[in-house]
Amino acid sequence: MTYRKKVCLLILVGWLVSAISLAAQVPKTPAEEARYTRYSQYQDVARFLSVLAARYPVLKVKIAGRTREVENYPGRDLFLCVLAEEGISEPAALNRNKPTVLFIASQHGNEQSAKEAALRLIRDLAAGDLRPLLKKVNVLVIPQANPYGNYFDIRQNEIGLDLNRDHVKLEGESTRAIHGVFNLYRPEVTIDIHEKGDDYYRVSVGCVSNLNIHQSLQDYSRNTILKEIEKKLARKRITFHEYLVSDVLGLDTSSGAMMTGESAREMMLRFSTTDLNDGRNSLGIYETLSFIQEGASRHDLASLEVRTGWQYEGLRALLEVVAERPAEILRLVRELRTSLLTRARLRSSDDPVHLKMAYVRDPEQPQLVLKAFERTSSNIRGILKVDKKAGDYLLAEDVAPYQGPTRLKVIDRVEKNWFPLVESRLTVRRPAGYVIPAERLELVEVLLQHGLRVQVLEKAALVEATGYRTIEVVPARADYLAPEKLEVQPEQLKIPLKRGDFYISCEQPGANLIPCLLEPQSDYGLIRYFRFNLVPAVGDYYAIYRVEAPVTLPLVDYKGW
Ligand SMILES: [Zn+2]
Structure with a gap:
């Protein structure tokens, strides 16, 4: 080897070593550090964000609010992470030629993977492979909307409030903080991150459904954004469906009211709620592309890593979809927001406000077929590739390995009480x-x-x-x-x-x-x-x-x- 070649090789090795050590320095999230053996808590979040903010100027951390101080529960800050390529944090300084996306995690304290995935998203935007997305979008993240709910692993906050039923009356400090952030920054896209029960569909995303929100936002959400998220997740072999809610037939229990004695009735299935008391429609009502993400969850530590991964991939897919069509999204939302002000001035009789709505069936689609898990009586050994009957020899090559969870087979479930449409029941001029x-x-x-x-x-x-x-x-x-x-x-x-x-x-x-x-x-x-x-x-x-x-x-x- 010539002297010149030796020098080149040395430089190359040096560069590789420094690149590897730089990569190694990228901070792990608190959950990664603990190898997903425990949920990260308020102090872990504060320390992690402090380290990231000190090292990566694209991240600025602000205090969006503080939990109410009650006996035994000192006030805790509610963090807002602002990720902008320009390294700014004030709303007036944001580059409004890019769409702004707001992520809200863990309003429900026992839906822990929402927060763990949000922290991973912040890290990867500040220091990882998502960083180039900041050329196209501004990102706001409230990673822990309910610190005490997280601590006690319960749905409610320190004063027993279900925060995601509080977006009309705004009693909770966290809901006030969320609306404060929204009003200051006016993001074009918002997503509220939750967990539901275990489900064949690992990621579900729902869009707005209140009839006062312009139909084009629902159409664009469903036909473009959700479709693209589904494609991106399919490439990663993560199952996806638009978010569906089952409720007691003939009843809407989404208000958050305490109701008893309804459990024996038949159930129905619909696209989430029209109510404005949740984190999606309450921001959507300002003509926002607003979403809810629900990750499948068994709510145990054993599944924390995998469910955090599903949530993360769902959020990442949404952000990529927005970053792929920034001009279209800016135009859609801005035109609707401007047009709403004109409609408010004109007060036309054919442009009323809807005060009551009902979920109705669609004659074109009387029922819905969904994939679901069904428990088996013993472990699943594999899936037969050929037709066999009793007495036949079963050979190794006749069986394909089963990829799903042991003892859960995938079935087609027919939903007869399928109410996909929303109809207006009362309007006012x-x-x-x-x-x-x-x-x-x-x-x-x-x-x-x-x-x-x-x-x-x-x-x-x-x-x-x-x-x-x-x-x-x-x-x-x-x-x-x-x-x-x-x-x-x-x-x-x-x-x-x-x-x-x-x-x-x-x-x-x-x-x-x-x-x-x-x-x-x-x-x-x-x-x-x-x-x-x-x-x-x-x-x-x-x-x-x-x-x-x-x-x-x-x-x-x-x-x-
Ligand atoms: Zn929830």
């Missing part, structure tokens, strides 16, 4: 806005938590408004449910407003959300929650007044700073 009396400050505080613009009267004034007089009321059986029956008579009134009363205009990005929250007959409204005391008595007017056309009132922004 878009109003210009609503009047909320000064005494109802608790309602205004919730609207502000939603990031909505609320105004206050500087001095007394008269306003023409619609008052809802109550004709008949049958209260709900449980908190979180709309009244079983509420019949109201709209009446045109001239209402004397006093200084300190509030006005909320619908001409804002929450144009679809506001009527859903404030109308008395809404299935998605604040009236569902006992704490707001909004159910009127027969003969009384409902507390909130509806203003049909724009008015000139002595208003200033309330807490607009």
Whole structure:
């Protein structure tokens, strides 16, 4: 070997050694460090993010909120990871020529793989092979939305709240933090990460289904994004299906209300919920491409590594799909958001707001066939490649190895109660806005938590408004449910407003959300929650007044700073 060749070889070896040692330095996630023998906790997450942020300037970590301090449970920070190629973290500095994607993990504390996969995603975006995606997208991750739920391995948070049923009333610090982040950064794409029971389909992703969200978002989600995710996962031999929910036939239990005695009834299957109380529709209502991912899970440590892997591949696939079509996604979401403001201004009679919806069958597709696992009485030895009968010799080459879990065979399950469509049951014409009396400050505080613009009267004034007089009321059986029956008579009134009363205009990005929250007959409204005391008595007017056309009132922004 010549001297020159020797030098080249030395340089090559040196480069290889340094490349390998650099790769080795890429931090392991807390779960990888522990070889998936335990769930990572708040302190592990904080330490891991500290190391990553110190080393990789594309990652900035911010505090999005803090859990409420209650006895024995000191407040814990809720982290927001901002991953941008430009190394910035402030919303105004984000490069808006790229779509922004928000990932939210572990609202349900016992769905641990969501958090472990989110941490892996953050690491691989900051320091691993996902880094090039930051040329095409900005990424926001809330990796641990429920630290105490994670700690105790329970669904609820430290005050017993199911956070993913809290996106209308926003009682939880975590849900407030999620909406705070959304309002600051206005991501075009959001995904909320969960786990369900064990399932043949290892990754399920669901899209928006509330009828107020523009149909084109649901169509694009289903026909483009989910299709592409499925293809990418198929290449990795991970089974995928659009997310489906089974519920008691004739009932919608997605409100989060405590209901008993319904378990004996027949079940039905549908595409997730239309409710706005969850992390998907509640962000989708701002015309967002919003998703939920549900990973299959046996909820045990033995399966933690494999289920974290499925979740990770699902999230990675979504991000890659977005990064492959950034301009299309930006255009779709921006045009719909702009058009919603125009629709709120025009208040056309053929563009109402939907207040009640029902899941219905599709005559074109009366039933659905799904793959499912079925337990076998003994271990599966393999799959026969040839037809055999009793008395035949069984040869080694007659049997193909079985790839699935031992003692679980895959069957076709026919779902007869298949309700894939959503139909509107009650609509109202878009109003210009609503009047909320000064005494109802608790309602205004919730609207502000939603990031909505609320105004206050500087001095007394008269306003023409619609008052809802109550004709008949049958209260709900449980908190979180709309009244079983509420019949109201709209009446045109001239209402004397006093200084300190509030006005909320619908001409804002929450144009679809506001009527859903404030109308008395809404299935998605604040009236569902006992704490707001909004159910009127027969003969009384409902507390909130509806203003049909724009008015000139002595208003200033309330807490607009
Ligand atoms: Zn969940």
